[in-house]
Amino acid sequence: MPDSTESELSSGSQDARERRPAGDDSILTVDGLDKTFGSLVAIDDLDLEVREGEVHGLIGPNGAGKTTLINLITGELKPTSGSVRFDGEELTGLSPSTIAKRGVGRSFQVVQFFPEMTVREHLHLALRDPTTTVTSILHGDSDHEDRISEIADVVHLEEQLGTVAKNLSYGEQRYLEIGLVLALDADLILFDEPAAGLNSAETEDLRQIIDDLRGDYTILIIEHNIDLVRRLVDRISVLHGGSLLATGAPDEIVENERVKEVYLGE
Numbered sequence: 001m002p003d004s005t006e007s008e009l010s011s012g013s014q015d016a017r018e019r020r021p022a023g024d025d026s027i028l029t030v031d032g033l034d035k036t037f038g039s040l041v042a043i044d045d046l047d048l049e050v051r052e053g054e055v056h057g058l059i060g061p062n063g064a065g066k067t068t069l070i071n072l073i074t075g076e077l078k079p080t081s082g083s084v085r086f087d088g089e090e091l092t093g094l095s096p097s098t099i100a101k102r103g104v105g106r107s108f109q110v111v112q113f114f115p116e117m118t119v120r121e122h123l124h125l126a127l128r129d130p131t132t133t134v135t136s137i138l139h140g141d142s143d144h145e146d147r148i149s150e151i152a153d154v155v156h157l158e159e160q161l162g163t164v165a166k167n168l169s170y171g172e173q174r175y176l177e178i179g180l181v182l183a184l185d186a187d188l189i190l191f192d193e194p195a196a197g198l199n200s201a202e203t204e205d206l207r208q209i210i211d212d213l214r215g216d217y218t219i220l221i222i223e224h225n226i227d228l229v230r231r232l233v234d235r236i237s238v239l240h241g242g243s244l245l246a247t248g249a250p251d252e253i254v255e256n257e258r259v260k261e262v263y264l265g266e
């Protein structure tokens with residue numbers, strides 16, 4: 001995908017998504033990736049492929065390297081060696097903002113907002129273009145009202161558009177975070193434990209939200225809730241000690257003896 005301004009990227013990404021059905025083609029290719037922190041090997045000669053249009057689960061024990069991998073994909077960390085390619089282009093060495101502009105969006109384990117700003121204002125800010133002023137955001141003078149409504153609908157926050165972030169429930173804050181990722185109009189979305197801290201009703205709500213994104217985005221999701229993963233994803237990769245232990249369909253993975261041994265505890 002060529003580098004472009006945010007607004008060009010928005011329309012370009014949308015068109016690109018519409019052209020791309022889910023298939024066997026890899027959109028994200030991790031090849032011989034290594035990351036060490038001093039003497040600690042966090043990612044160890046990792047190969048991994050995410051196919052275009054799929055929902056791909058990333059599981060593994062604590063410390064397996066899942067968040068480190070996400071940070072290497074998004075450019076927050078630089079690999080010690082190896083390569084990450086997205087849509088055929090090398091990401092390694094690019095800055096996080098350039099990688100985001102190439103169409104890679106992410107959520108974080110810890111949600112952070114402006115407590116006094118409403119859901120609409122947050123989305124407006126995320127959709128902003130260089131001509132947007134603070135006054136226009138506060139007055140709701142937005143060219144983006146349709147997109148804001150669309151995103152709020154997708155993340156089940158249409159009733160909360162006028163609610164300030166500090167008055168949202170924890171679950172609603174997590175949905176807003178997903179909305180902010182959608183506003184960046186990424187092609188690949190990386191979710192880092194989106195269900196952490198959610199109760200069972202909220203987790204089901206989250207499952208529906210992510211399920212509704214299926215087909216429009218490629219999704220890589222780190223999640224410890226194995227029931228949620230099984231219901232949501234097309235394929236699972238299991239990390240262990242920074243390496244790939246197994247990749248396959250959910251039913252294959254839960255029956256895999258090595259995976260049971262190191263992660264599922266059976």
Ligand SMILES: Nc1ncnc2c1ncn2[C@@H]1O[C@H](COP(=O)(O)OP(=O)(O)OP(=O)(O)O)[C@@H](O)[C@H]1O
Nearest residue numbers: 037040041042060061062063064065066067068069
């Ligand atoms: N910035 C850092 N400096 C030093 N060590 C780090 C750093 N980030 C991660 N690590 C170490 O790298 C290893 C992998 O950590 P990582 O957070 O990627 O695991 P994880 O699979 O996401 O674990 P969890 O499921 O607990 O979130 C761990 O041993 C961790 O302590």
